[in-house]
Amino acid sequence: MYKELSSGVKISITRSISTSFESYLASIGWDxxxxxxxxxxxxxxxxxxENAAWFxxxxxxxxxxxxxxxxxxxKMDEVIEKVLNEKPTKKQIESIEKMQQQLGTNYSFDCKAEAAYVEGLLKEKLK
Incomplete structure (x- = not known):
């Protein structure tokens, strides 16, 4: 059934899983x-x-x-696994390390999405 959907709908479903997963994790502080x-x-x-066009x-x-x-x-399991296994970028790592030195913090992060969350937290603290 899922495979029979148009590629646009499947992409939209995947994006909605990824977006809501990252949003949910941010809401619990990646704890x-x-x-x-x-x-x-x-x-x-x-x-x-409420938000997804595919529904x-x-x-x-x-x-x-x-x-x-x-x-x-x-599909949800696949998307979650992909999000959690995508490595942070070199740019994210460098940015986070620089801000952590400035702030004296020591946040850890294991994936690109968590790094984005940490980066956002640190930027807020620097404001």
């Missing part, structure tokens, strides 16, 4: 102990029903089909 898959899924559902393009009979939900859950 692994606060992570709840149920809370993330609820956050993602709220995001796609209105998928027929209702597909949206309610259990097979579609299984396929989207698999």
């Amino acid at each position: 692994e102990e606060k992570f709840s898959m149920e809370d993330f899924v609820a956050s993602w559902q709220k995001y796609f029903t 209105d393009k998928v027929p209702q009979e597909i949206l309610i089909d259990p097979q579609f939900h299984e396929e989207v859950a698999k």
Whole structure:
């Protein structure tokens, strides 16, 4: 079912998962102990029903089909894995190290998305 959707809709679904995942993690301060898959899924559902263009393009009979939900859950796992495994850029690392020296902080980050979060925090502290 998922594979039968247009490439634009599939890209939009992927983007909505990625965006809402990063937003959810930012809302919990990237604290692994606060992570709840149920809370993330609820956050993602709220995001796609209110903001995602793809939601209105998928027929209702597909949206309610259990097979579609299984396929989207698999896609969600893939997207989450990709987000968590994408390495920070050299530019991010250098920027964060410079700001941390200025501020005397020691934030850690493991992936590009978390680095973006940390970079944003540090920029706010420097204001």
